[in-house]
Amino acid sequence: MIDPPTNASLFERAQRRIPGGVNSPVRAFRSVGGTPYFVARAEGAHVWDVEGRRYLDYVQSYGASILGHAHPRVVEAVRAAAVDGTTYGAPTEGEVLLAEELCARVAGLEMVRLVSSGTEAAMSALRVARGATGRAKVVKFAGCYHGHSDALLAAGGSGVADQGLVDSAGVTPAAVADTVVAPYNRVPDLDDEVAVVMVEPVAANMGLVPPAPGFLEGLRAACDRVGALLCFDEVITGFRLGRGGASARLGVQPDLWCFGKVIGGGLPLGAFGGRRDVMEQLAPLGPVYQAGTLSGNPLATAAGLAVLAELDAAAYTMLDGRAGELATMLGDVIADAGLPVQVPRLGPLVGVFFAHAPVNDYDDAQVAAGNGIYRRFFRAMLDRGVALAPGPYEAVFPSLAHGRNDLERTADLAAAAAAEVAGAMGPEGEGQATWQPLQPSTVASRPLA
Numbered sequence: 001m002i003d004p005p006t007n008a009s010l011f012e013r014a015q016r017r018i019p020g021g022v023n024s025p026v027r028a029f030r031s032v033g034g035t036p037y038f039v040a041r042a043e044g045a046h047v048w049d050v051e052g053r054r055y056l057d058y059v060q061s062y063g064a065s066i067l068g069h070a071h072p073r074v075v076e077a078v079r080a081a082a083v084d085g086t087t088y089g090a091p092t093e094g095e096v097l098l099a100e101e102l103c104a105r106v107a108g109l110e111m112v113r114l115v116s117s118g119t120e121a122a123m124s125a126l127r128v129a130r131g132a133t134g135r136a137k138v139v140k141f142a143g144c145y146h147g148h149s150d151a152l153l154a155a156g157g158s159g160v161a162d163q164g165l166v167d168s169a170g171v172t173p174a175a176v177a178d179t180v181v182a183p184y185n186r187v188p189d190l191d192d193e194v195a196v197v198m199v200e201p202v203a204a205n206m207g208l209v210p211p212a213p214g215f216l217e218g219l220r221a222a223c224d225r226v227g228a229l230l231c232f233d234e235v236i237t238g239f240r241l242g243r244g245g246a247s248a249r250l251g252v253q254p255d256l257w258c259f260g261k262v263i264g265g266g267l268p269l270g271a272f273g274g275r276r277d278v279m280e281q282l283a284p285l286g287p288v289y290q291a292g293t294l295s296g297n298p299l300a301t302a303a304g305l306a307v308l309a310e311l312d313a314a315a316y317t318m319l320d321g322r323a324g325e326l327a328t329m330l331g332d333v334i335a336d337a338g339l340p341v342q343v344p345r346l347g348p349l350v351g352v353f354f355a356h357a358p359v360n361d362y363d364d365a366q367v368a369a370g371n372g373i374y375r376r377f378f379r380a381m382l383d384r385g386v387a388l389a390p391g392p393y394e395a396v397f398p399s400l401a402h403g404r405n406d407l408e409r410t411a412d413l414a415a416a417a418a419a420e421v422a423g424a425m426g427p428e429g430e431g432q433a434t435w436q437p438l439q440p441s442t443v444a445s446r447p448l449a
């Protein structure tokens with residue numbers, strides 16, 4: 001008889017054939033220690049690993065599963081689509097319906113093109129912005145992640161930061177020659193060489209960092225002054241912060257948007273879009289080339305439409321309320337245990353920083369992430385059956401499947417986890433040295449040459 005796989009046995013095999021044993025570095029446990037749990041199945045707010053252990057899941061595919069896992073309507077939509085064939089190389093009704101639905105929800109979004117990931121969306125938005133303006137430079141912000149295309153990877157937050165990388169090897173100086181990195185929450189000076197300013201309107205890949213009052217308005221005005229385009233990367237915020245995403249909620253309208261995560265309902269789907277005159281620069285209408293064999297895939301559009309159908313005003317009110325309760329309870333129980341903590345929240349988005357003061361940019365985030373507390377708290381929570389992201393630069397993602405009892409359980413377990421961490425790190429504790437914050441990287445906010 002063959003032994004059933006365990007987390008350890010699968011990880012051992014994975015490492016032999018997959019670099020680091022994972023197909024995306026954010027899934028590795030390198031910064032938190034231990035062996036990743038291999039998921040066998042998931043339902044609602046929970047995932048089960050291959051050993052049958054259940055976790056209350058706040059990863060939710062980094063925000064892709066806003067309804068929770070395996071929502072019956074999404075499962076049924078995918079099942080129904082699959083029997084009709086999974087890809088054709090010809091257009092489908094589902095693509096039209098999804099494009100119409102996205103544009104109906106987001107004010108100012110006039111045309112979209114569907115792609116297969118957030119990376120592709122951001123990469124393609126940058127290309128069409130450059131093509132439409134005839135300019136080269138892109139301004140991005142330290143700690144904002146726009147996927148892993150060469151030009152946008154600099155000071156990328158999320159997994160890049162968690163691997164201790166400022167940039168990536170294999171990205172040539174030429175590839176980032178037109179990329180300028182500025183500190184988040186400060187409006188940079190722009191000139192007339194800037195094609196596009198790319199920003200996460202609520203930064204959610206360096207923990208959660210809401211925009212400072214006036215930041216997004218300032219970017220809008222600065223772009224208008226020099227004729228640059230403004231692009232909101234709403235791969236996380238889109239259809240999560242509300243029906244119209246961050247632009248509607250925060251009242252600033254960009255020229256271009258990037259979407260992903262929520263709109264695919266757990267299948268590979270992204271989109272970029274915006275002003276009609278800009279989007280009409282794309283082939284086959286215009287000179288900017290962009291394409292994809294699986295773009296607008298029928299399973300993905302079916303899943304996306306099924307998710308959006310559930311996201312009405314009541315759903316957003318509920319998600320906001322749940323996130324608010326979670327944030328308040330987490331902040332209270334962790335502070336009661338004597339740990340320094342900040343729990344920023346904007347609508348349904350929640351972050352946890354082990355820091356004494358609010359985090360406003362990537363330098364602050366790196367200090368908070370570098371003190372070693374997150375790693376301990378993560379492990380103490382995982383031991384108790386609560387899955388947070390295995391790195392300090394990720395947001396917390398409650399879904400619509402997280403009920404009040406789940407949140408209360410989370411708070412109870414977080415209280416015990418925080419007490420354990422505080423005990424281990426007390427004045428006599430062996431972890432005392434790690435209370436000293438690391439120096440923030442000075443490289444992070446330098447403009448690239």
Ligand SMILES: *Cc1c(COP(=O)(O)O)cnc(C)c1O
Pocket residue numbers: 062116117118119120122145146147148200205233234235236260261270
């Ligand atoms: C996740 C993410 C991306 C990249 O999306 P992928 O589907 O992982 O390629 C881009 N931008 C933001 C803001 C993201 O959070």
